[in-house]
Amino acid sequence: MKKKTDERPIFVIGHKNPDTDSVCAAIAYAELKRQISGKNYIAARCGHLNEETHYVLDRFGVQPPVYITDVRAQVRDMDMHTLYGDSALLSLNKAGELMHEADVVTLCITENGKLSGIVTSDDIVRAYMDAYDDRVLSKARTPYENIIETLDGKLIAGDSSFVMDSGKVVIAAGSPETLEDSIEEGDLVILGNRYDTQLCAIEMGAGCLIICDGARVAASITKLALEKGTGIIVSPHNTFTVARLIHQSLPVSFIMKREGLISFRMDEYIEDIEPTMKQMRHRYFPVLDKRDNFVGMISRRNFMGVKKKQLILVDHNEKSQAVRGMEDAEILEIIDHHRLGTVNTLSPVFFRNQPLGSSSTIIYEMYNEHNVSISPEIAGLLLSAILSDTLMYRSPTCTEIDRIAGEKLAGIAGVDPVNFAREMFRAGANLEKKTADEIIRQDFKRFSIGEKTIGIGQINAMDTEELNNIREKVLPEFAKMREKTGLDMIFFLLTDIIGENSEVLFDGKDSDWVIQNAFTGVPEDDRIAMLPGVVSRKKQFLPAILEVMQG
Secondary structure (H helix, E strand, C coil): CECCCCCCCEEEECCCCCCHHHHHHHHHHHHHHHHHHCCCEEEEECCCCCHHHHHHHHHCCCCCCEECCECCCEHHHCCCECECECCCCCEHHHHHHHHHHHCCCEEEEEECCEEEEEEEHHHHHHHHHCCCCCCHHHHCCEEHHHHHHHCCCEEEECCCCCEECCCCEEECCCCHHHHCCCCCCCCEEEECCCHHHHHHHHHCCCCEEEECCCCCCCHHHHHHHHHHCCEEEECCCCHHHHHHHHHHHCEHHHCCECCCCCCEECCCEHHHHHHHHHHCCCCEEEEECCCCEEEEEEEHHHHHHCCCCEEEEECCCCHHHCCECHHHCEEEEEEECCCCCCCCCCCCCEEEECCCCCHHHHHHHHHHHCCCCCCHHHHHHHHHHHHHHCCCCCCCCCCHHHHHHHHHHHHHHCCCHHHHHHHHHHHHHCCCCCCHHHHHHCCEEEEEECCEEEEEEEEEECCHHHHHHHHHHHHHHHHHHHHHHCCCEEEEEEEECCCCEEEEEEECCCHHHHHHHHCCCCCCCCCEEEEECCCCHHHHHHHHHHHHHHC
8 A cells, every 4th residue: 555645835935033024934934835836835943932932923823834843854854665464364466466566675665554573575575485384374373365365365254354263284285184184173175176085174173275277166065064164265276276375474573673673753854764774784764653554664765855844034134043953944925124244045046135224025026916815814914024123113224115015915904004013012121030151142143254254133122121131131141152053243122112222132252342343332341332323133232243253
């Protein structure tokens, strides 16, 4: 039997430490792509949601994107042989046929969907070559169904569900007188059309008669067999062929391997299982899902046909900000509003980068370009992202296009953008239950500048009291975080949305020098500096830092 395979998904995913724009953009763009193409686009995230984004998703009744931490190729991305035997009672003959038709040398045997054993073509050959035991069919508790199927037979007496659990295999080649000494109760007797031989076998208590050459069976013989509980199977094959085939009716349970099976899980990464596959002499390995259900089997040859994860990146194009394993995935599109970063692709991709305040503004425009209507829920998400990234239209990154998009989306979502923005930012600044590390990582991005790697985080709030509480909590943690993450410098912006200014906290060798040279009028304090009028990390803070560090 073969299992069905599902359509592979295409993940629409934002950056690490996702903010509201990256999450909402992923959800909205995945929905747009599904409507346009009908394909399986799935919104994803590679980090935990912050309080602001939680509020937004709850407010509009939308489920969070799926959580993915690594997009390296997994076992699920390999071509699999989905062939399997669905019962340990399967005959060796049938198992061999299945393997031959599928051109494989291994068959996984399942019981109720669970892997119960493995049988190989070598196992079947050895069993056939070692066929010296005339009681092997009863030892293996061979079902009559197997015998009938293997011999292309027809049951004319007895029950096909019977199991041969006693006796031996006998070829009735002699006279009835000589057979009396060789046939025992429960034996399976292979014979021809001789009435007296058939009668003798039944009277001696044979368990089943195999009548060869498709010979007609007398009604009296059938009646007696039914009275005595003897089965009768008529096969079209001659005695030689029946004797040769009968051993192949053994159930695979008799020879299959049950213990010490090496299997892999669908979610295991290929680079992790490759050493094991190379060390073992097995040709094929079973694959199981999270519930231990059999899915398929793989071989070393399947490494050649690995299907890379397919991604669409939104709200970023920096390798340091992307999900782990991004370089091993197939990037189909990039939708972003940041500077050009370090993402490299093997082939051309659809890349849309516009100098707007939010990636979600770009996606709003794409809905309009494709004449796709926007639901109130999607409109609410897109509006939230625009308000968040433009700091309620106060950021210098905000454009007239962002404002117009926000107005249109607010109308579709049925919300007052000013009141909603205040509620959203208050929810985002409510960090009392968060640890210092969680607060720092809430909206934190890594950047590579020459030989240096820096991290820039940002927290937005509606008043200075909220920011003061955050400052006291996070300032002592920067040195520990740098050591743990390998960053050379950390900069952390505490942005007052209403006051339209930021306080920057910084740590790391030469970080004070960078701040003092990037911004005028900064006092010589090695940990904190006030930056009047600076509210945008992307357009105001990062460019000033880059100019100093690259100069």
